[in-house]
Amino acid sequence: MDWARFAQQMAAMARDLLAQDSVNATLERITASATELVEGCDAAGILILHGTRVESLAPTEPLVTDSDTLQQQTGEGPCFDAARSAQGDHVLRIADLTTEHRRWPAYAPRAHALGVGSMMGFLLFTDDEDLGALNLYSRKPGAFTPDSETAGWLLASHAAVAFSAARTHAQMEQAVATRHVIGEAMGIIMGSHRLSEEEAFSVLRRYSQANNIKLRDVALRVCERGALS
Template sequence: MASMARDLLTQDSVAATLERISASATELVDGCEASGILVLHGRKVKTLAPTHQLVIDSDRLQERLGEGPCFDVAHSPHGDRVLRIADLTAEQDRWPAYARQARELGVGSMMGFLLFTEDENLGALNLYSSEPGAFTATSEMAGLLLASHAAVAFSSARTHAQMEEAVATRHTIGEAMGILMGARHLTEDQAFDVLRRYSQEKNIKLREVARLICEQGTP
């Protein structure tokens, strides 16, 4: 687990970090056959880094039905941060429609862990097994440790990616302003005003206007 935590921080992108998290779940958590990360946008579900099609199918089912354990873990910041379901057939009260249809997909038991930091909830790490009773208290502890490391790595990777994007955007805007200043004999403030005004009038993001100018030499 310690080796995995160090490995997560060496990944070179958000996608690679998430894929390593999912793969680690199948490697380190007893009983885990498939894993993935569920992120909610309102009531819409996005599946990240699934190790198997089963994960995608389960997430889509929960989105369609508007119910399910992973859906609940990811949706409510005040909900259970850890959820272990020994046997889906015994969950007719909490998620009647999902429990029945998920069993048809081949889900026997599952666990869900909220991925969170002090500042935000990032989604839910979900682990699946085709067999009922596959996950034990030891599995849950391993999953919780994995989720704790995963949340920090996920947040760090995303912040790094956002910073890289911001630097790239600033560079592109500066280059576009230079083109306008040279072509139209504008001051720095005037060149930026041209970019801003064009962005507002055409309802195009400023960085996209700058990119077009860098490629074409003019808006």
């Protein structure tokens, strides 16, 4: 492993990740980087657990989505274990999936039939509800070496920071857009009913609570129709 060259590639990737204009673009760059930078990696993807529901993001090949779907169906697998890990530096390296029938009896034989030979999974992020892992696949058993594991861990560490920054930026953009829509809706109500700013906001809030509709969606309805009815 040429670590000097790898360091240069990682630096370029880190700059590239921060330059992406959306969360999806950031995730796609992360998984593409895994196939480019980690020796033995044929495919990569990000698995998100929403409770017991699986979401497969930025897969580089259908093999990734098929594996994620299989893990949801069986309720087990290495990506689940990596995502559920409480330690940010945790990694699961599966040298040969054919030897893992005891650990994942439902998943392992069916994943091998899909063409998975070996795997690695890295915890990507955690929050109150969702868990995620960066997962690397090879069609060959024994494809991932200790150097591959170190490279994958470094990539996952950079990816976690970039992913968090992209999500924060997206949330801020959404918050700004929401405030704008609510302000526009309040202006419409104030003009139509000669209400104060506080009274107009109370109208939106009461309608939201009474109808169990998000405040932003209520505001959008006003902006589109000119009224709540």
